[in-house]
Amino acid sequence: MTEPRMRRCLFLALLSLVLVAAGCASSAGSGPESGPVPSAQAEGDGAKADRQLLNGTRNGAWESSYEPLPSGPVLIRGGTVMTAAGEEIAGGDVLLVDGRIQAVGMDLDVPAGAHVIDASGRFVTPGIIDTHSHLGVYPSPSVEGMGEGNEATNPVTAEVWAEHGVWPQDAGFWRALAGGVTTIQVLPGSANLIGGRGVTLKLVPGRGVTDMMFPRAPMGLKMACGENPKRVYATRGPSTRMGNVAGYRAAFIRAEAYRETWDRWLEGDRQSDAPDRDLQLETLAEVLRGNILVQNHCYRADDMLTMLELAREFGFSIRSFHHATEAYKIRDYLAAEGVGASMWVDWWGFKMEAFDGIPENIALVSDAGATAILHTDSGLEIQILNQNAARAMYAGLAAGIDVSRDDALRWITANAAWALGIDDRTGTLEPGKAGDVVIWSGDPFSVYTRADQVFIDGATVFDRERSRGNPVSDFELGILPEAGRGGAR
Amino acid sequence: MNGAIGRLGYGVRLAASCWALAVLPAPAAAQDLAITGGTVHTVSGEVLEGATVLIRDGRIVEVARDVDLPAGISRVDATDRVVTPGLFDVTTSLGLVEVGAVSSTVDGQMQGDPVRAAFDVVDGLNPRSVLIPVSRAGGLTTALAAPSGGLIAGQAAVIDLAGTSVDEMVVRAGAAMIANFSAVAAGGARGAVSLRLREVLDDARFWRENRVEFDAGRSRDVSASRLDLEALGPVLIGEMPLIVSVHRASDIEAVLRIAADYGLDLVIAGGSEAWMVADRIADAGVPVIVKPLTNNPGGFDRLGARFDNAALLHAAGVDVIIGSFTSHNARYLTLEAGNAVRFGLPWEMALRAATLAPAKALGLAAEYGSLEAGKVGNVVVWTGDPFELSSRAETVVIRGRVTSLDNRQRGLLRRYRELDDERPAFKETGP
Secondary structure (H helix, E strand, O other): OOHHHHHHHHHHHHHOOOOHHHHHHHOOOOOOOOOOOOOOOOOOHHHHHHHHHHHOOHHHOOOOOOOOOOOOOEEEEEEEEEOOOOOEEEEEEEEEEOOEEEEEEOOOOOOOOOEEEEOOOOEEEEOEEEEEEOOOOOOOOOOOOOOOOOOOOOOEOOOOEHHHOOOOOOOHHHHHHHOOEEEEEEOOOOOOOEEEEEEEEEOOOOOOHHHOEOOOOOOEEEEEOOHHHHHHOOOOOOOOHHHHHHHHHHHHHHHHHHHHHHHHHHHOOOOOOOOOOOHHHHHHHHHHOOOOEEEEEEOOHHHHHHHHHHHHHHOOOEEEEEEOOOHHHHHHHHHHHOOEEEEOOOOOOOOHHHOOOOOOHHHHHHHOOOOEEEOOOOOOHHHHHHHHHHHHHHHHHHOOOOOOHHHHHHHOOHHHHHHOOOOOOOOOOOOOOEOOEEEEOOOOOOOOOOEEEEEEOOEEEEEOOOOOOOOOOHHHOOOOOOOOOHHHO | OOOOOOOOOOOOOOHHHHHHHOOOOOOOOOOOEEEEEEEEEOOOOOEEEEEEEEEEOOEEEEEEOOOOOOOOOOEEEOOOOEEEEOEEEEEEOOOOEOOOOOHHHEOOOOOOOOEOOOOEOHHHOOOOOOHHHHHHOOOEEEEEEOOOOOOEEEEEEEEEOOOOOHHHHEEEEEEEEEEEOOHHHHOOOHHHHHHHHHHHHHHHHHHHHOHHHHHOOOOOOOOOOHHHHHHOHHHHOOOOOEEEEEOOHHHHHHHHHHHHHHOOOEEEEEOOOHHHHHHHHHHHOOOEEEOOOOOOOOOOOOOOOOOOHHHHHHHOOOOEEEOOOOOOOHHHHHHHHHHHHHOOOOHHHHHHHOOHHHHHHOOOOOOOOOOOOOOEOOEEEEOOOOOOOOOOEEEEEEOOEEOOOOOHHHHHHHHHOOOOOOOHHHOOOOO
16 A cells, blocks of 8 residues: 555544444545544454544543433323424424434334323424533633633643543533533633634533543534634734734644654554654644544634635644634635534624624525534523524524524534534434433423423433432532522523 | 603702703604504503504503594504513613723723712713614613723613714613622622722712812811712712612622611612522512523522522512613513513513513603603514514614614625625625
8 A cells, every 4th residue: 555545544444434444445535524433342453542542542541431321211202303304293202212212203102111201292302512612611600710711821722621621510511401402512712723622521410521521522623713812812922813823824834744753653663662742733633634623713704714724724624613703704615615603693792803793694604505503602501502593593584594493403403413523423313313302391492492301312311390310510519508409490 | 852851859960960951852853653453562551452552752642452543643553563662771881882892992881999980971872883773673772871890880871772862862861870799899808898888878978968068178088089979969869779780699688788778779780699588679679680591600699590580589579670781682682581481480570671670760660661651652563472582673663763673784684695796895885
């Protein structure tokens, strides 16, 4: 095999679900794919060790220790089933077995021992996903000693990982869960050009962060455009957008060399000592290989186009712009480049780069065929993602933009899952997907509707009707006896 | 509009506060309008199906099913529509901020001394703020433009969201004094907040009673400037409401004690833990402005924050007011109200909390907040339940005039609605 061929083989093996043995021959595709990194079971020991070497999880350190809560078969019967896969089934059933969705349809048989839930008059959706959260790193309470989101000591801190700052006792997790949220990406903040790695969590309580980590979810890399980095580093630089871009470029030039050094060593006989590790470059090299997904805080249309040029120069992909208040101005570029946009419904005007935000942004991006995602960046709004999707949908409809209820649901489920590289496992109600499901008291696009029950991997994690059994953080335990029931209210 | 201008009885006012004495210019055009056929939520009275709201000279003259309409009067057909009073948000800085992070556009905060009672926002108001038409499109017709920061932030003005001059816009200057239960501003301890508030109120009373001696230089020292002490006069005699931002239950109790001791017309803002002391607040007859979408224990002063705060307060007999606590998105006061209903506040009370309750708290209930004869003609026609996410404000009437719901955001939408060969810069040039 020629060297380029070999590298491409490694790249594909790392990236796709396809086994190493079969990968090179059968995979014709190139560039980033939506599939996850190989599962531990599927890849060979050697490939697994190499993957760990490259992404900084050697010896299996830092990998997910998530275990689903125990569950038996559950049949959710007779609800309006919004699949986020095109269909809205009136009077439909959803069957969860072994933590997964086994069937979705009408009049499903009740398996032996199944717990049957009458969802008539209620609505059923996939678990909600937020691509942009700082829960755990900017937790409640937001007081001295608790701010972990921004390592604002250097414009490039690709070496830090959000998961090392996540506080599993953030009371906000369980309020988000009560709002129907099952999966979130926790990102570092936007003080830095390159803020560090993000982590995808399932909202199931654990004592350490690895207990919450979505198994085999790709990591994210937080990058930030525009005003925030240049404000934070005004006195030492970068102090301009020019300086911002020079900073990204300098970092990726070093990352290219690092990647080259490591890839050459891996491809060789490995008789020499392994190259020195550099935590910053280890992360950026994984971005260049397509194994870490770039999540790019960027508001203005021209800033986003500049970032697309940067990605072109170094041959990586931006998975999703975040905030993207002006995404509607360049929605055709986003569609053509396959770059998602994670947006608010209505935040605008708090700084210059947010001045042109409009409520129709999401609908316009969606209608243009780009991957539109509704995100929150907020411990409050994460609890009303369903309402925000409705507001974005109705704003679009009022402007004559062609968006559907399924589109709107996908903004907070399937499309968000795609942005996190987990869309093969969650984000829709389809057989084979994880049993991440919400039963709503009514139409999730009504302001009066509540999440009644939330399932993660088939297990009830939140049930509004039960007085005990919903997660409550240690922090809230006994600290205010009159108040302390977590997200149940 | 004549006569809606509140006039504070307190004697000498500073020049900057003279708006309160002014009378707004007479309307240039007739402000006669009939809004017909809608489901009319009067707030003060019953819900009337298929009713008409008749407005003449900017004032409501009749709300009923059968109304004789003057010949030739302008009409808004509200058949199959919901009609409510214009929404009133008392938690904004509308007209005082354009871009949050651009300091030259932020006029709601005076830096320096924690006591800035004399600071009056009126001369900083910008009637051409792009936030005003954006807010109006959400059914907001009236707002308190409030200062922020410090211990005593200054004086807020009530504005109607119409007009191109401050004179036209201002309903009442000096409508409320804004204060914060801020240990940081007071010197680092909660006790210092009470100490400082009581000290300045004592001095304001002293100054009132010893003004001649003060001017002659025969007075003891006072803790605030002459202008601040003078500005606190109307607060001391209960003519100007004091709105205090406070969250912890025990802090609320401290503020209630101060209000009782000085006879203040207190309004609590924020009140994350107000539900824990709801009975005391009810006994004191103090209204509470809540942001219903508040439930994270973001600090040790709000560990008890919960979504049903509004419902619990109402159940205890507290007059609840709903605020957006924002300026750029004050247009979504309805979202807050809808979520208050989601968590147990009766629907009618949520509407009242965004209309009549704020008007009443600011002493404007004779003029604002409900649809009844004699009140200012601020009316919104909604496509459906105003709190529901699928509804929008279809017609917004301020002082009897149908206002434009166009705004800069809609201009951007039009410019970028189609991406084609024509460059955006050559398209749509704005509302």
